[in-house]
Amino acid sequence: MNIQWFPGHMLETKNQLKNSIARVDALLEVVDARLPLSSSNPFVDRIATGKNRMKVLNKADIADPEATQAWLDYFNRDLRLPAAAxxxxxxxxASQALETLVSQVDRNQARKAKVMVVGIPNTGKSxxxxxxxGRxxxxxxxxxxxxxxxxxxxxKGNIDIYDTPGILWPVIEPLQRALALAVSGAISDTAIDYHEIAHFAAQLLLERYPACLAERYPFLDPLPKNPQALIETVGKARGCLKKGGYVDSQKASQLIIRDLRSGRLGRVSFETPKDINVNHDTDQ
Ligand SMILES: Nc1nc2c(ncn2[C@@H]2O[C@H](COP(=O)(O)OP(=O)(O)OP(=O)(O)O)[C@@H](O)[C@H]2O)c(=O)[nH]1
Ligand SMILES: [Mg+2]
Incomplete structure (x- = not known):
């Protein structure tokens, strides 16, 4: 499967960003703390050259704190890229992240600092x-x-801030990255197959967060051995059934994805720095 979702306004935004970048002092790049690398747009690396920049790992409240700390060490220490969760x-x-970023801007206090908020869709920029x-x-x-x-x-503080539309890139590869982005909610539901992304989510939960599964779904005792069995067992227990009593896999998949996206399954991260073994610079 190939996940593609690049509506027209994203290309327009990309062009606007290229044109307006020279007029801003700093970039506040908002990524999703649950998948900070996969949700980093390589296009931002390119336009950020020579700019003050801060990578904000947002939604840290629903990410695994241990993984988030490992990512902060990775960005701040290994890449020397200022990052905050x-x-x-x-x-x-939010103010602390903005203050840290604006303090790097070399300006006379009378001049406004111009900060642009950038990132992929649904990371929490707005x-x-x-x-x-404050409103x-x-x-x-x-x-x-x-x-x-x-x-x-x-x-306040003589700062102008620019919110921008989230942008992705035309072909999201490799598939693992596309699936993680889809599970996080960065890709429109119209472009994804719920069953496939729930399969990915179920595998992650079984391998890395069995305790979260046991807590959210206490009827899973013992835990199913594979993702398909997990989807079916949850579907059956939660009444996601079709005529004849068969499990409605699509509905069961949606239920698991909704529980994961909302944080009801606990604090779950989809990747850690230990998973870095793929080329993430796939912008086209
Ligand atoms: N749990 C949690 N949810 C958040 C946080 N920040 C934002 N959200 C939620 O994430 C969703 C997306 O937020 P937006 O601010 O619209 O995201 P955006 O990056 O502006 O999205 P686009 O405009 O589509 O690019 C909303 O449902 C927010 O309530 C956060 O720190 N934690
Ligand atoms: Mg927005």
């Missing part, structure tokens, strides 16, 4: 902006591609 609705977290502004200035939502246009907001 935050929860986008926490004013303290949520962070609303938190920093709802941007629309947010739990599906990708909510923001469709660049938007400027003035903040």
């Amino acid at each position: 935050i929860c986008g609705t926490s004013l303290q977290d 949520t962070i902006l609303n938190t920093l502004a 709802k200035v941007a629309k947010t939502g739990n599906v990708p591609a909510i923001t469709r246009h660049q938007q400027r907001t003035s903040l």
Whole structure:
């Protein structure tokens, strides 16, 4: 399977970013803390050359804290790329990340610092902006591609911040990366096969987070041996049935994905620095 989702506004945004990057002082790159590498867009690396930059691992409240710490060490220490783990609705977290970034900008205090918020869809860019502004200035939502246009907001401290639409790239490879992105909610539901991504999620949960499964689904005793058995057992127990009493695999898959995305399955990360063995620079 090949996951492709690159609606027209993403190409438009990419071109706009290329054109406006020279006018901003700093980039606040928002990635998903559960998959900080897979949710990093290589395009951001390219436009960030010579810019002040901070990688924000957002949604840290639903990521595995141990994995998040390992990622922070990886970015800050190994790559020497300033990174912080935050929860986008926490004013303290968001302001601290912004202050650290703006403090790197060499400016006369009378001049506004211009900060652009960039990243892939659904990582929480607009949520962070609303938190920093202290009011709802941007629309947010739990599906990708909510923001469709660049938007400027003035903040305290003589800062202008620009929210931008999330962008992906035309062909997402390798498949493991596409599946992790789909499970996280970065790719539209119209472009994915729930059963395939639930299979990926079930395998991850069985291998790395069996205790989370046992807690959320206490009827799994003993834990099923493979992803398909997990999907079917959860489907049966939760009443995801078709005519004749057969398990509706699609519904059961959706249920597991919803539980995982919302954090109801606990704090789960989809990758750790130990998994780095693939080429992530797949931008086209
Ligand atoms: N658990 C958790 N959810 C968050 C956090 N930040 C944002 N969200 C949720 O993530 C979803 C996406 O948030 P948005 O702010 O719309 O994301 P975005 O990056 O602006 O998305 P696009 O505009 O589509 O690119 C929403 O349902 C938010 O409530 C966070 O720190 N933790
Ligand atoms: Mg947005």
